[in-house]
Amino acid sequence: MRVLVVGAGAIGGYFGGRMLQAGRDVTFLVRPRRASELASAGLVIKSPNGDVTLNNPPTVQADRLSDKFDVVLLSCKAFDLEDAIKSFAPAVGDKTAIIPLLNGMLHLDALDKTFGARHVLGGLCAIAATLNEKREVVQLQPMQSLGFGERAGGLSDRVRAIAETFSSAINGANASEHVMQDMWEKWVFLASLAASTSLMRTSVGNILAAPGGKDFLLGILDECSAIAADAGHAPGGPFFQRTRGLLTTEGSPMTASMFRDIKAGLPVEADHVIGDLIVRADAAKIPVPKLRTAYTHLKAYEKQRSA
Structure with a gap:
């Protein structure tokens, strides 16, 4: 399963990095500055759950994105959503599932309007993490979770497949039968x-x-x-x-x-x-x-x- 992580900041860098550490097929969609940082220093995670440095993590920039991905993990801030949608749109194919980790609900309307509701799952995460002055991902507390599921409820085949990829790589990642709740x-x-x-x-x-x-x-x-x-x-x-x-x-x-x-x-x-x-x-x-x-x-x- 091919996963595109939009951004490699605190949230995208952490969850995407854990999947990459576990050998999953992960690519980070990043801006030029972040691409340069990752190429020189790697993706560095400092965490109570274990530190790791991932050298030369796979990255792509928006102007070079053409491949379709099975999952898009979206972890931007709400005020960056419009630009993020434009940047990852070429990666969305007929069977792509988008998992947004934004807070609130307004982003669902924007994603539905652009891609259609069938592509957009519900998603949420809980983690205390930040980027330090060295641009390393620092997890502040050991607690973490990542949830996703069909907005209509229940467990679909695609959600089960995503769970198989995510859950075995990320501690606290689980499919939900009631993700909207x-x-x-x-x-x-x-x-x-x-x-x-x-x-x-x-x-x-x-x-x-x-x-x-x-x-x-x-x-x-x-x-x-x-x-x-x-x-x-x-x-x-x-x-x-x-x-x-x-x-x-x-x-x-x-x-x-x-x-x-x-x-x-x-x-x-x-x-x-x-x-x-x-x-x-x-x-x-x-x-x-x-x-x-x-x-x-x-x-x-x-x-x-x-x-």
Whole structure:
């Protein structure tokens, strides 16, 4: 099975690198600068689950992409989606499956419009990883997961085939029979974490230690959960309990990648992660005052950054 990984940053570099390490047929679609970095230093992964340096990983640039691939693993940020779609479009053939690992749901509409819904699976991942100053992939915590599946539910033959390729190479990679529920539950958690830590500019533990902090965290979780429930995907069961636990762990150093991006002066996915939830809340007449405050903060940051 031929896999095209779009990008070799923290997420694409990690999951694609683990597959390449296990001998899978993986090619990275990268820009010229990243291609040069990988050619000279290799793809370097620093991880609690084991370090590895993959010399001369297979790469291709958009202007030279012509082969069709069985799977496209898409790990870009939402604000790069339009350019990413243009770059990997030549790789999509009649039987290609696209697995997007973006947050939220808006990207599904864009991918469906360009390629048709039959090509687009549901997908999500959970990993704390970044690129360091040496452009090495650094996994910050041992926890990791990668899920994928048919958006209509169930297990198809193509999902089983992808699972055979992914699961034996990536710890925590699994096919899901209910991937849309999984995606919604992740969105609820991520939006709650991103909105709170970005707005307060600090960790979950510090928010909890502040007067009213726990009520704020649980309140924003309730707002996001109400939106998901209106969409038919109410969070519940083990995932929701773990999520609530993560947001109420005293002393937790946890922050969202969105908060870390703000600290670094980088673009953020304000509209994709938070704004779209507010649009859905308005349509359902669900009050979300905490989400609105966080969104205003993020849009003000974007305005300041653009200036």
